[in-house]
Amino acid sequence: MSSATQLTPTAAPPPAASARGRWIDHWLDTVGDLEALRSGHPMMDAVIDEIDGRMIRVGDQWLADFASCNYLGFDLDPEIIGAVPEYLERWGTHPSWSRLLGSPALYEQIETRLTELLGCDDTLVLPTITHIHASVIPVLAASGTIFLDTRAHKTIYDGCQVARSRGSAVRRFRFEDPDHLDELLRNDHDRARLVCMDGVNSMTGNAPDLQEFAAVARRHGALLYVDDAHGFGVIGERSPDERSPYGLRGNSIVRHADETYEDIVLVGGFSKAYSSLLAFIACPTEVKNLLKVAAPPYLYSGPSPVASLATVLAGFDVNERRGEDLRAELHRHTARVLATLRALDVRTPNRSELPIIEIPLRDHNRIDAVGRMLFERGVYVTLAAYPLVPKAEVGFRVQLTAINTDAEVDTLIAAVTELAERGELQLASQHPVEATG
Ligand SMILES: Cc1ncc(COP(=O)(O)O)c(C=O)c1O
Numbered sequence: 001m002s003s004a005t006q007l008t009p010t011a012a013p014p015p016a017a018s019a020r021g022r023w024i025d026h027w028l029d030t031v032g033d034l035e036a037l038r039s040g041h042p043m044m045d046a047v048i049d050e051i052d053g054r055m056i057r058v059g060d061q062w063l064a065d066f067a068s069c070n071y072l073g074f075d076l077d078p079e080i081i082g083a084v085p086e087y088l089e090r091w092g093t094h095p096s097w098s099r100l101l102g103s104p105a106l107y108e109q110i111e112t113r114l115t116e117l118l119g120c121d122d123t124l125v126l127p128t129i130t131h132i133h134a135s136v137i138p139v140l141a142a143s144g145t146i147f148l149d150t151r152a153h154k155t156i157y158d159g160c161q162v163a164r165s166r167g168s169a170v171r172r173f174r175f176e177d178p179d180h181l182d183e184l185l186r187n188d189h190d191r192a193r194l195v196c197m198d199g200v201n202s203m204t205g206n207a208p209d210l211q212e213f214a215a216v217a218r219r220h221g222a223l224l225y226v227d228d229a230h231g232f233g234v235i236g237e238r239s240p241d242e243r244s245p246y247g248l249r250g251n252s253i254v255r256h257a258d259e260t261y262e263d264i265v266l267v268g269g270f271s272k273a274y275s276s277l278l279a280f281i282a283c284p285t286e287v288k289n290l291l292k293v294a295a296p297p298y299l300y301s302g303p304s305p306v307a308s309l310a311t312v313l314a315g316f317d318v319n320e321r322r323g324e325d326l327r328a329e330l331h332r333h334t335a336r337v338l339a340t341l342r343a344l345d346v347r348t349p350n351r352s353e354l355p356i357i358e359i360p361l362r363d364h365n366r367i368d369a370v371g372r373m374l375f376e377r378g379v380y381v382t383l384a385a386y387p388l389v390p391k392a393e394v395g396f397r398v399q400l401t402a403i404n405t406d407a408e409v410d411t412l413i414a415a416v417t418e419l420a421e422r423g424e425l426q427l428a429s430q431h432p433v434e435a436t437g
Pocket of ligand 1: 127128129130131153155198202227228229230269271278279
């Protein structure tokens with residue numbers, strides 16, 4: 001065959017190119033709905049050109065932002081912003097040692113204050129929860145069996161996949177179903193058992209019945225590993241003095257549920273309520289010391305930037321002095337939106353009054369159009385498209401923050417009311433189990 005023949009357009013593509021084509025087509029097929037939104041929708045993969053409080057500008061459009069997880073508004077808190085330059089002056093912008101090589105004293109200060117806040121034995125901080133799941137779950141699983149919540153966050157799932165590749169078995173229990181977990185644990189005789197689940201769920205906005213899950217895990221000698229990325233900073237210990245059902249101090253789900261840390265490992269992050277790039281694991285000192293030599297990010301990954309360490313420390317101060325006011329305001333905004341949904345008979349899985357409100361669409365094919373309408377009305381939300389969520393739950397997620405204004409919440413309420421009147425949203429009365437309030 002001549003070289004000229006090989007170059008004609010009708011010639012079969014070289015094997016490498018065709019293999020590559022099949023590889024990417026497979027992926028695009030799986031994530032087609034999401035990719036169509038990503039490449040064509042103004043509310044996905046957007047460039048945010050400017051912010052003004054919780055208003056954001058995308059191109060020419062100003063929108064009220066209900067998509068961030070900055071629940072306490074620490075990202076824009078003048079006291080926290082004002083605290084950063086002094087830390088940069090003293091420590092530079094970035095330590096750039098892996099933690100095993102050396103950590104600025106700021107880390108010790110953070111771990112000491114965090115341990116006191118949570119009321120646990122000890123804490124270890126690493127840059128992100130994703131790092132923690134990928135490195136700590138395989139260590140704790142100890143090549144035994146992991147019992148994984150079917151609706152656990154993708155990063156937990158990925159951590160379990162790493163553990164599986166190191167010899168662990170993974171079994172899945174039904175979401176919010178401690179009886180199913182009990183049944184699986186009863187029928188399994190592995191000596192090392194780890195139960196992995198979310199605290200406050202990032203889609204439903206509800207917390208699991210931690211006491212119930214902890215009781216089941218303890219009954220079978222299993223360790224319970226809980227990711228409370230969304231609860232930390234928002235929910236905390238209960239008290240007659242509390243100003244909202246969130247409780248006090250934002251010290252996370254274990255304290256909120258009035259549980260102990262016995263056989264519970266709590267993971268949380270500062271990247272949501274504390275608006276900082278840092279995450280933690282609350283565990284006994286013995287486990288912390290093991291993780292220092294067994295969890296790869298402590299040995300091999302770069303650290304968080306100094307500005308993030310500074311905003312965590314300043315965040316602790318603000319949480320102590322103004323946290324209850326901020327949580328009360330966060331709850332007030334959330335309760336207003338939930339009351340509107342109730343009045344409109346609109347379905348949401350939120351039963352908790354926590355600031356994550358998912359609103360599913362009646363027809364999942366309408367996600368593009370509904371998103372565009374919200375964008376035009378000046379409302380920025382997270383689109384929950386398939387396959388991020390099952391088709392029956394395709395919709396949008398609203399997250400409130402303490403520093404949203406009443407006017408911004410009014411704009412959201414007007415847009416949701418319009419969607420309900422147009423028949424775009426599911427009816428709560430047709431899903432009575434989930435009805436709010
Ligand atoms: C439940 C949950 N876990 C973990 C993460 C990831 O956290 P990080 O950014 O610290 O890796 C998220 C982020 O959205 C989350 O919602």
